Amino acid sequence: MKLLIGLGNPGARYARNRHNVGFMTVDAIAERHGLGPWRRRFQGEAAEGRIGGEKVLLLKPQTYMNESGRAAGEAARFFKLSPADMVVFHDELDLAPGKVKVKQGGGHAGHNGLKSLTAHCGAEFWRVRIGIGHPGDKAKVTAHVLGDFAKADAEWLDPLLAAMADAAPALVSGNEAKFVSDVAQAMHDVRAPAKEPAPKREKPQPAPRAPEQEAPSAPTALGEKLRRWLTG
Template identity: 60%
Template sequence: MLLIAGLGNPGSRYAKNRHNIGFMAADEIHRRHRFSPWQKKFQAEIADGTIGGEKVLLIKPQTFMNLSGQSVGEAARFYKLSPSDLVVIYDELDLPAGKVRVKTGGGAGGHNGIRSIDARCGKDYRRIRLGIGHPGAKELVHNHVLGDFAKADQEWLEPLLAAVADNADLLVKGDDNTFMNRVSLALGGGDARSNGRKDANKPAGAAKGQSHIRQARPAKPAVNMPESGPMADMLKKLFGKKD
């Protein structure tokens, strides 16, 4: 069995926050793959279903983000799951809005929900990082993360969540590279492995910078041909121009 945890904060106050994109992804997987109704267990909302022929348990911790590990760890111990059976979906500041990355293990990167899960479950689980972009200054991070997605964000957010859910079978199979590329292509991007951190504020599918557009060469100025005189006679002889 695979345990897929979407991270966020419980309650309507936080429902549309950028920090809750993990909850949103879990909800979309739940809807598209017709999981059982949500029920409360392990200090969380859980639902079970089947993806790609494999049993999957979805979990949305209700302990608030900073204590996510309490809920996820309890569920993992109950089902006797190892870190390799766990997938965690969460928001990532240092990825461009709409980008996705998958990795196994690594550091928490300042994310308190991941730090909590690391402490309870170890670090060798798969992490699905969904980019929410960086506001550009450290003092703006708190309000950015706990702020709601803007209306304009729906242009990439809805396709991103749909692509994550539609390709969840690849996560179940462990084909993480194909999963990343399928999601990237669904949003009009290229190979997911080619995107760097330097574009952290550019949404997926955004137009390339003007520096990549080839500029048209200026037209050559027209040369006026003399109509009479010695020069005109010589040019007529050279080019065979007739009066």
């Protein structure tokens, strides 16, 4: 069994925050693979089902980001899962918007959700790092993370969520490299400029024919007699 955890903050006011892209991802996975319904469990919202033959539990902790580990730890203990059975979807400042990377273990780099998960579950869980970009100024990070995605972001965000949902079977089967590759290929296809149709080849037109000249008509017998008479 795999425990797929999306990180975010509960409530409508945070729903479109960049910090909530983990919630958005598990919502997309649930919809794509027909999991659910969502129920209140483990201090969060949970949905069960199967993806590619593997039993999974999707979890959205409702404890707020900095206490995400409480909900995840409770679910992991109930199902007797190790950190290696856990996959966490979270926002990543150090990746460009739309980029996705996967790794196991590591630090939390100041991410309060990862910090809480490490405290409650250990550090060796899998992380799906979803790029939201950096505002370029450390003083603007909080406003950026807790700000909503712009309308223009939908051009890459919606296809990205769909691509991760489509590639989820590879992730739960343990083929993280294929998951990343499939998502990258899908995003490349989205961003690739449409090919312009080849110009239509016109059929060559035949050269205009010169106007036909009528051959002089042969002299008539009467005309010939008249000519002879005049010339003596």
